[in-house]
Amino acid sequence: MTLALYVPRASLVHRLPAGAKLLCLAALAVALFLLPTLPAAAGALAGVLVVGLAVARLPPAVLARQARAVRWWLLALLVVHALTTDLRTGAHVALRLLALVLAAAVVTATTRVSEMVAVVERLCGPLRLVGVRPARIGLVVAMALRFIPVLVERADRIRAAQAARGGSPRGVRALRTTVAPLLVQVLQMAHDVSEALDARGADDDPPRRRRRPAPAEASP
Amino acid sequence: MKTRDLAYVALFAAIIAVLGTLPAIPVGAVPITAQTLGVMLAGAVLGARRGFLAVLLFLLLVAVGLPLLSSGAGGLAPFAGPTAGYLFSWPFAAALIGWLTERLWDRYNVAWGMAVNVLGGMVLVYAVGIPVTAAVLDAPLWATATSALAFVPGDLLKAFVAAAIADVVRRSYPVIERPRRAVGSR
Numbered sequence: 001m002t003l004a005l006y007v008p009r010a011s012l013v014h015r016l017p018a019g020a021k022l023l024c025l026a027a028l029a030v031a032l033f034l035l036p037t038l039p040a041a042a043g044a045l046a047g048v049l050v051v052g053l054a055v056a057r058l059p060p061a062v063l064a065r066q067a068r069a070v071r072w073w074l075l076a077l078l079v080v081h082a083l084t085t086d087l088r089t090g091a092h093v094a095l096r097l098l099a100l101v102l103a104a105a106v107v108t109a110t111t112r113v114s115e116m117v118a119v120v121e122r123l124c125g126p127l128r129l130v131g132v133r134p135a136r137i138g139l140v141v142a143m144a145l146r147f148i149p150v151l152v153e154r155a156d157r158i159r160a161a162q163a164a165r166g167g168s169p170r171g172v173r174a175l176r177t178t179v180a181p182l183l184v185q186v187l188q189m190a191h192d193v194s195e196a197l198d199a200r201g202a203d204d205d206p207p208r209r210r211r212r213p214a215p216a217e218a219s220p
Numbered sequence: 221m222k223t224r225d226l227a228y229v230a231l232f233a234a235i236i237a238v239l240g241t242l243p244a245i246p247v248g249a250v251p252i253t254a255q256t257l258g259v260m261l262a263g264a265v266l267g268a269r270r271g272f273l274a275v276l277l278f279l280l281l282v283a284v285g286l287p288l289l290s291s292g293a294g295g296l297a298p299f300a301g302p303t304a305g306y307l308f309s310w311p312f313a314a315a316l317i318g319w320l321t322e323r324l325w326d327r328y329n330v331a332w333g334m335a336v337n338v339l340g341g342m343v344l345v346y347a348v349g350i351p352v353t354a355a356v357l358d359a360p361l362w363a364t365a366t367s368a369l370a371f372v373p374g375d376l377l378k379a380f381v382a383a384a385i386a387d388v389v390r391r392s393y394p395v396i397e398r399p400r401r402a403v404g405s406r
Contacts, residue, residue: 022296025296029300069297070297070301070302073302073357077357077358077359080357080358080363084359084360093358097301097302097356100297101297101300101301102297104296104300105297107296108296113286116284117284120280120284136221139226140226140229140230143226143230143231144230144231144233144234144237144281145286147233147234148234148237148238150234151234155238179385180384183265183385184388184389184393186231187228187231187265187395188393189231190231191227191228194222194223194224195223195224197223197227202223
């Protein structure tokens with residue numbers, strides 16, 4: 001299971017700070033909705049393609065995959081607008097959607113997950129005032145990423161065990177005999193993980209004061 | 221929040237992600253996925269606060285570039301697309317389901333659970349998702365609403381499944397604590 005849409009390259013776009021890229025993305029979205037014309041949408045799309053393919057040197061397949069994900073929407077847009085308003089409006093709205101989706105894809109493909117998490121931690125800085133510790137967001141993200149393959153593995157193991165016993169129950173019975181027990185199993189696992197983390201000091205406050213053990217008096 | 225709560229939040233974010241790897245049934249433009257099952261479960265098993273955070277964490281993981289939505293979509297693109305409203309409604313759906321589940325905790329059963337899941341996982345989700353789809357696509361609201369009818373059978377099934385699972389978990393490994401009630405009074 002490959003986890004990440006990041007495409008490593010040595011380019012200007014990759015080197016830009018993640019926060020700046022996100023700001024550009026937001027600005028593009030606002031601009032495209034304030035300037036609702038067909039040339040603006042087409043120009044934005046061309047610009048995104050130039051930045052993504054020429055400057056960042058992303059493989060076209062990366063962008064094509066994102067475009068494929070919205071292909072039915074684009075088609076629906078064209079058809080709905082051709083029927084209700086006119087084809088030109090349809091083309092404009094479809095191009096705008098495609099430009100935004102691809103721009104987001106470019107930002108995602110040129111920015112590491114860890115950089116994005118760092119931006120999120122920084123953005124969550126003000127939450128400190130209401131008692132949220134930004135560093136714990138990093139912890140919870142790391143835990144979630146680790147749990148994903150673990151869950152897949154546990155589910156596979158239960159499936160294999162049932163196949164070995166000659167097939168698995170189906171329908172509502174399967175919920176009671178496999179899914180619910182699996183859930184209880186992983187809830188217990190999460191509980192164990194949290195205790196292990198606490199034992200290693202995960203619930204300490206960030207400016208950690210190390211409590212040194214008192215020097216042994218009767219040391220040899 | 222205790223570390224245990226963080227671990228539960230992380231676990232359910234992972235569960236929603238894994239449910240996205242199950243094959244989706246394409247219906248027109250929007251696929252029917254198992255991920256809303258995870259959203260309902262997060263609320264029904266963890267309660268309002270942790271359920272909300274679990275779904276929020278999942279969306280955060282998607283936004284920072286992991287292809288965790290069903291069909292391998294990820295990054296910021298889905299949040300600009302026509303289904304963005306559904307995504308944004310999920311944390312609140314989990315919160316509402318969790319809040320109602322906490323209130324009904326003492327007499328929770330599959331029927332109550334399903335009612336709660338329908339309210340949070342369908343009524344609320346549609347109320348946010350359909351207008352956003354209509355706005356992004358610049359399409360009439362009623363047409364979008366009619367096309368969303370395709371989700372109803374699948375979502376009803378998921379509401380039932382989530383309630384059945386939550387009911388078993390409630391009896392074997394309850395995570396929600398009864399609100400405003402002295403410990404041990406039953």
